[in-house]
Structure formats: structure tokens, C-alpha cells
Amino acid sequence: QLAGKRAVVTGSNSGIGLGIARELARAGAEVVINSFTDDADDHALAAQLATETGVKVSYIQADMSKPDQCRALIEQAGGCDILINNAGIQHVARIEEFPAEKWDAILAINLSSAFHTTAAALPGMYDKGWGRVINIASAHGLTASPYKSAYIAAKHGIVGLSKTTALEAAGKGVTCNAICPGYVLTPIVEKQIPDQMKTHNMDRETVIKEVMLSRQPSGEFATVEQMGGTAVFLCSDAAAQITGTTISVDGGWTAL
Numbered sequence: 001q002l003a004g005k006r007a008v009v010t011g012s013n014s015g016i017g018l019g020i021a022r023e024l025a026r027a028g029a030e031v032v033i034n035s036f037t038d039d040a041d042d043h044a045l046a047a048q049l050a051t052e053t054g055v056k057v058s059y060i061q062a063d064m065s066k067p068d069q070c071r072a073l074i075e076q077a078g079g080c081d082i083l084i085n086n087a088g089i090q091h092v093a094r095i096e097e098f099p100a101e102k103w104d105a106i107l108a109i110n111l112s113s114a115f116h117t118t119a120a121a122l123p124g125m126y127d128k129g130w131g132r133v134i135n136i137a138s139a140h141g142l143t144a145s146p147y148k149s150a151y152i153a154a155k156h157g158i159v160g161l162s163k164t165t166a167l168e169a170a171g172k173g174v175t176c177n178a179i180c181p182g183y184v185l186t187p188i189v190e191k192q193i194p195d196q197m198k199t200h201n202m203d204r205e206t207v208i209k210e211v212m213l214s215r216q217p218s219g220e221f222a223t224v225e226q227m228g229g230t231a232v233f234l235c236s237d238a239a240a241q242i243t244g245t246t247i248s249v250d251g252g253w254t255a256l
């Protein structure tokens with residue numbers, strides 16, 4: 001289905017990014033996975049994914065908090081037909097106590113990196129008359145919760161960036177959309193549990209049930225496979241006129 005297409009997925013050595021990389025590879029796309037590390041494990045992961053799916057998979061190290069490295073990632077990949085802006089970090093604290101450097105890092109990684117990679121990738125997509133830019137936003141790109149000011153500002157920002165990208169790319173065979181996941185049990189969520197336990201003075205199970213999944217009417221975590229499947233759908237011909245919008249995969253969170 002996606003044979004002949006090259007996909008770059010930022011922040012994809014774990015969690016949702018890895019899930020999306022895997023589904024794109026299974027659909028036949030050549031895939032570039034990325035993170036800021038350059039460990040043997042990262043390259044082994046690419047090799048394993050290639051063996052598993054039978055397509056070319058490579059690993060390129062680039063730190064998405066650095067504008068020049070965002071642009072270099074696309075250049076080093078040789079351009080891309082599918083760009084998934086997924087890299088993201090989280091920090092949970094009241095605004096009065098929120099460290100300024102955490103604010104800057106979250107805005108850089110969760111929002112500005114997508115601007116830089118998109119700027120680098122669009123010319124090649126326009127030349128080919130085909131492209132897909134998919135930004136991984138969040139239910140927190142559409143609604144808010146306390147204690148996550150930087151993350152929510154960045155995710156609302158990336159929804160806006162997706163709409164502008166869609167308008168500029170309209171009529172050129174290039175679409176841009178944002179996927180808005182609800183809670184998916186990945187390392188970023190696992191890491192929030194201790195902070196949430198402290199902030200709410202609750203044990204682990206109660207935080208999962210009453211804080212996290214209380215907002216998700218299905219009462220279930222969404223999965224990385226479902227995020228991958230949604231990305232593959234957005235790359236399909238059926239989705240060629242879907243652009244400038246958000247797709248929620250959140251168990252009903254934003255319907256509440």
C-alpha cells in the first residue's frame with residue numbers, strides 16, 4: 001500500500017512513535033526512526049523492525065530540541081513522503097512552580113521541532129505532488145487539565161500549525177492533520193504516575209482509574225497499534241481530502 005514511500009517518524013525509539021513506525025513499515029513504507037540518543041539499541045531496533053517487516057528501516061540520531069538537527073534529520077533521510085512529528089516530553093507542575101527551562105524544552109520539542117521538520121520536508125513533497133504530514137497532538141491539544149501548562153500550550157499550538165500547513169499545502173497533493181490520542185500506556189505516561197500520585201495524594205491504581213481514565217469514557221487506554229493504524233489510514237487514498245483537521249483516538253474523552 002505504501003511501497004515506494006519514505007516515512008520519517010520523530011521520537012520513535014519507543015511508545016507511539018515506534019508503534020506508528022511499525023505500522024507504516026508493515027504497510028510497505030521505508031521508515032526512518034529517530035531519537036536524540038545514538039545507542040547500539042537504537043540501531044538494533046531499526047534492524048529488528050526491518051527483519052520483522054521486510055522493508056528498509058534506518059535509525060538517524062537527531063535532537064528535536066535543536067532546530068538545525070530537526071532540519072538535518074530530513075536532509076540526512078534524503079527527504080520524505082510521510083512525516084510524522086511525534087517527539088514529545090511532559091512535565092507536571094503548578095504554573096507558579098513550573099521550571100522555566102522545562103517550559104522552553106517542551107515548547108521546543110513538542111511544537112517547534114514540527115515547524116522545522118515540516119519546513120525541511122515540504123519542498124520535496126511539493127516536487128513529487130504527494131505528501132503526508134501527520135502531527136501527534138493530544139486530547140490536550142483540544143482541552144486542558146491543570147498542572148500541564150507547557151504541554152497543553154504546545155499541543156494546542158501544533159493543532160494550529162497543522163491547520164496552517166494544510167492550507168499552504170492544499171491543492172499540491174500534500175495533506176496535514178493532527179492525531180489527538182487520549183491516554184496510551186507508554187513510557188511518557190508511566191513517568192507521570194509518580195508525580196500525579198504526589199500531586200493528588202493517591203496510590204497508583206487510583207491515579208490510573210480516577211485521574212487518567214476518568215477523562216476517557218471507554219475506561220481503557222488507547223494503544224500504539226491504534227495510533228499506527230490511524231496514521232496508515234491518513235496516508236491512504238481514502239484520506240486524500242482529509243486535511244487541516246484533528247482525529248481524536250481518545251475513547252470519547254473530547255466528547256465529554
Ligand code: NAD
Binds near residue numbers: 036062089109188
Ligand atoms: P514516549 O516517552 O514513549 O516517547 C517519546 C519519544 O520522543 C521517545 O522515542 C523519545 O526518545 C523521543 N524524544 C524525547 N525527546 C526527544 C528529543 N529531544 N529529540 C528526539 N526525540 C526525543 O512517549 P509517547 O507516549 O510514545 O509519546 C509520543 C507522542 O505522543 C508525544 O508527542 C506525546 O505528547 C503524544 N501523546 C501521548 C499520549 C499518551 O498517553 N502516551 C497521549 C497523547 C499524546
